[in-house]
Amino acid sequence: MKEQLEAIRKHALEAIAATREAAELESLRVKYLGKKGELTAVLKQMGTLSAELRPVMGQMANEVRANVEKAMESQASILSQKAMEAQLKLETVDVTIPGRKIEIGHKHPMYSVLDEIKEIFINMGFEIMDGPEVEEADYNFTKLNTPDDHPAREWSDTFYLDPDSKTLLRTQTSPMQIRAMETYGVPIRMISPGRVYRKDEVDATHSPMFHQIEGLVVDRGITMADLKGTLNAVIREIYGPETKTRFRPHHFPFTEPSCEVDIQCHKCGGKGCPTCKGEGWIEVLGAGMVHPKVLSGCGVDPDEYSGFAFGMGLERLAMGQFKISDLRLIFENDMRFLSQF
Incomplete structure (x- = not known):
């Protein structure tokens, strides 16, 4: 038994000293x-020994156990220290290495233009108002003097949410003009930016969801000259003082007279290109004098008050300001495109 204990002591201490991991x-x-x-x-073999040898072998066995346990504690400390050193070496930071560049996000080009436009109109005394995107047909069409048989009210042009065509995704932010006059009365000077929805085909200048900014001014003595002066001031503030505009006669149910406003194509300078569809001009907004029926429908006397209204597509304004040739780029979230701005 003595030889067995000595063999255990020897082999255990050698094996413990050779360990590399816990x-x-x-x-x-x-x-x-x-x-x-x-x-x-x-x-377990102690019972086979004589009474004289048992204490001697028992003491030796205890010494072997103590030697092995001490060796293990010592080796555990050594392995722990080595593991700590290895971890520290692995996590060493070289403070002389240049740091990694942190990419910081920035405002989307469209919202940069929106903030700029808001500031322009606020400086001109306009208030900013917001309204629901899920709108009643009464506000989106009827109170804006749009008859029941108007093409814009067809299911092929509008996203209706019920079979009775009474609720829809608004096709314009003009309903907020009606809500504003009903709520606050006149005189009033406001703009209403927001998302609108129409069943347009997706191409370089159209999208079924886009952003619009509608504006309204109603007061005594407002004329078409006020409309043209305001819109020219806004457009030149956005695109620069040399920007060329064009006012063309048009028809909208809620304004009379009505017009569309174009700016000379930023891509070709008026020569004609795919962006402007060869015309040299890009339509940026529609406008006109508020129809007397719209005013009277909101409880405003058209003989005492007059006003003008306008609506502009935010994406097209962004295209003009940042020289973007395809509206779809604004919605695709391609970082290669967005990182340019």
């Missing part, structure tokens, strides 16, 4: 000191 050390503890370990197996 898992190996734990495996050795189980092998030599566990319930089914080698030292335990030897101690």
Whole structure:
């Protein structure tokens, strides 16, 4: 038995000193000191010894156990220190290495234009008002003097939400003009930016969802000259003092007289290109004098008050300001495109 104990001591101490990981050390503890370990197996033989040898072998067995446990504690400390050193070496930071560039987000080009337009109109004394995107047909069409048989009210042009065509995704932010006059009365000077929805085909200048800015001015003595002066001032503030505009007669149910306003194509300078469809001009907004029926429908006396209204597409304004040739780029969220602005 003495030889067995000495062999256990020798082999255990050698194996412990050779370990490189904590898992190996734990495996050795189980092998030599566990319930089914080698030292335990030897101690189970104590009953076969004589009464004189039992105390001697018992003392020797305790010494072997103490030697093995001490060796394990010492090796565990060494392995822990080495693991710490390895971890520190792995996590060493070289402060002389240039830092990584942090990409910081920035405002979308369309909302940059929107903020600029808001500031222009606020400086001109306009208020900003917001309204629901899910709108009643009464506000989107009827109160804007749009008859029941108007093409814009067809299911092929508008996103209706019920079979009775009474609720829809608004096709313009003009309903907010009606709500504003009903709520606050006149005189009034306001703009209403927001998302609108129409069943347009997707191409370089159209999208079924886009952003519009509608404006309204109602007061005593408002004329077409006020309309043209205001819109020219806004457009030249956005695109520069040399921007050329063109007012063309048009028809809108809610204004009379009505007009469309174009700016000279930023891409070709008026020569004609795919962006302007060869015309040299790009339509940016529709406008006109508020129809007397619209005023009277909101409880405003058209003999005492007059006003003008306008609506402009935000995406087209952004296209003009940033020289963007295709409206779809604004919605595609391509970082290669957006990072330019």
